[in-house]
Amino acid sequence: MNALPSKAFPLTIFCGKGGVGKTSMALAFALWHADQGRAVLVVTSHPLRELAVSVSLAGLQEAHPQAAANLFISHLDPFEILANKVKQVIPSERIVKKVLDSPIYKSLIEVAPGLKEIAFLGRLHQLSEERSVGETTGNFDLLVWDAPATGHFLQTMKVSQSFEMYLSGPFALLGKEVAEFFADFSNFAVIPVTTLEEMAVDETLELCGKLAAELTMRPSGLVSNMVSPLLVASDFDFDDLRRQAAEGEASKDLQFILDRHAIERSLFQRLRSSLDTEFYAIQRKPSWSSDLGLLWDLSRQLGGMIRN
Amino acid sequence: MPIEIFLGTGGVGKTSVAAATALKAALAGSKCLVLTIDPARRLQTALGIDSNGLEQRVPLDLLEGKGELWAALLDVRASLDRAVLRYAKPQEAKTILEHPVYQILITSLAGMQELLAIERIHQALEDGFTSIVIDTAPSRHALEFLDKPEFFTHLVSTPLVKLVGRTYKLWMASPLTLISKMSFELYSRVEEILGTALVHQILEFFSIFRKIAEGYSDRAQQTLALLRDPHTTSFTIVTTPFKAKRDGEYFLHELKRRKFYVNSLVVNRLWPAYPGTLPPGFPSPLQELVGWYQNVCDAHQRAWQEVSRQFSGDIPKLIPLPELSRDVDGLPALYNIVEEMER
Secondary structure (H helix, E strand, O other): OOOOOOOOEEEEEEEEEEHHHHHHHHHHHHHHHOOOOOOEEEEEEEOOOOHHHHHOOHHHHHHHHHHHHEEEEEEEOOOHHHHHHHHOOOOOOOHHHHHHHOOHHHHHHHHHHOHHHHHHHHHHHHHHHOOOOEEOOEEOOOEEEEEHHHHHHHHHHHHHOOOOOOOOHHHHHHEEEEHHHHOOOHHEEEEEEEEEOOOHHHHHHHHHHHHHHOOOOOOEEEEEEEEOOOHHHHOOOOHHHHHHHHHOOOOOHHHHEEEHHHHHHHHHHHHHOOOOEEEEEEEEEOOOOOOHHHHHHHHHHHHEEEEE | OEEEEEEEEOOHHHHHEEEEEEEHHHHOOOHHHHHEOOOHHHHHHHHHOOOOOOEEEOOOOOOOOOOOEEEEOOOHHHHHHHHHHOOOHHHHHHHHHHOOHHHHHHHOOHOOOHHHHHHHHHHHHHHHOOEEEEEOOOOHHHHHHHHHHHHHHHHOOOOHHHHHHHHHHHHOOOOHHOOOHHHHHHHHHHHHOOOOHHHHHHHHHHHHHHHHHHHHHHHHHHHHHHHOOOOOOEEEEEOHHHHHHHHHHHHHHHHHOOOOOEEEEEEEEEEOOOOOOOOOOOOOHHHHHHHHHHHHHHHHHHHHHHHHHOOOOOOOEEEEEEEOOOOOOOOHHHHHHHHHHOO
8 A cells, every 4th residue: 555646646547347346446436535535536438327327326415425525527428529629620610510510520530440549548638637736736636537348448548559540630649648648657547346257357367468468557456346255254264164064954055155155265366366466355235225325335445445 | 039139238147148048049940140249258158169260050969959059259350351252343352351441440440340240140141040149248339239330321321421432532633623612621621630641541441442331231221120120139138136227227218219129138147045044053154154145135136026016017028047156158057047047
């Protein structure tokens, strides 16, 4: 655990397989800091944003006013960002509208490889410049990116390093800035999220492998989500426990529970032996009264562990 | 149903449920293709096959199946190459296949998967499959394979884009004689923003690719019409207990809006209940684990009951499926799911 850096909090990126809880982790992490009095901006490109965000945060204002006042969520739409770029380049509003409405523009934007990604990363970079640095107060203190699922995330990150297609025009400059920003590893922290299921763990290891091989990036930590309480319980001999259960009147049903747990343990072990990073285990709650209640509990579990 | 499409967010077990459905169809005598749009290699694991072959026959000897089961990953390059070779003149085909924009289109463009899924369904029907099961990509792109082709079809039929495609080469030589001054100005603006090199490459490519694109959009329209026909196609939403309410509402709404018919909702990965309590004398960590497990189970059951109440009027089939102790890794495991589905 590092002390607070003098520079600024890095851009914190939660990534991983679909369905492992990236959005929940990003929000929980943001909530914890917001509750500590830091202004946090969560950036998401989630297309199901109504689902992912508004449902989870319903009731925040009443339950946790301090956190609510400091938490900001922004959905970045690449098409909007590109449209803004057009507005900057062309002074006349009439012509801007003509360009944006033209089928040529629309089709090229849709087809141009990597353009939407570079626009997104460009905006992200711009936002990270607006953070508080040291004594200088910015628009907010912390920037969190709820990244898309593995494949699309890697595609997006790769664009940050290959902008050769854009040799002229305003995007050449944008590409260059983005590449410089992501070449400096103190600017951002990548935190993959996984569940302890075979598919998810495979994908997490593949993600970390590709981050290292293709982008020379290393995760700053790894969150294992929805683990059973036994995984984080203090040390005891699980195999011995299993044997005792087998000797007793353990039914097939109990065997199911123990088998599942054994898989969970071995997958966690596999992650630990393959990756050299900090591990954070987040417990699965058996039930919760509201989405916000669950998220708040996650933020208590997670926030106390990860300190940038 | 000749075409069955499975939708859902990540990690709900779409691929396993889709593969089980395909197995069921094949055992009943269909020539069935299960096609996954999801780039993850989940399908091979579920079916217990290992290579990356384009289209593979899954041996059903053990189960004494009457039909055939084939599995395929949506291979963007192969599907597009096939369309190009089939629908372009040989010289044009060569130019297209070697064009740098074509290479970029197939390797890096997010969305190509979705654009080609519809083409792939057309190809499968052409190849004589009587049952086609589609395992779609998770949430982010779940509906894009239905939306993108429509978008592309509109685009291809836009007069200006047609004109640009058709006359690109001439236009570069004497632009103002063929295109109105206004259009040319507009084009220059766009070029100024996106960079000349990029725009030129894209236009050059598009001028050759246009015919393929027009053919694509004709076929896409036909295929989409099939997907909208409830006698031909059924959509299944796959979800897990805690996501079921949200996912069900979201996908039902989005599919209805697009005029597609939802036939089933599968609530997958319900934890099987552990009956009773542990006899006294078991170590306390084990007692705690079981207690915690039972709590999760109860919450799953409650979620399932709520969901079946909520959707019973809107979706004809509501199917609960249990969590398995291992990942689905081959036909025997898959067959267990088939049996669960028939309960």
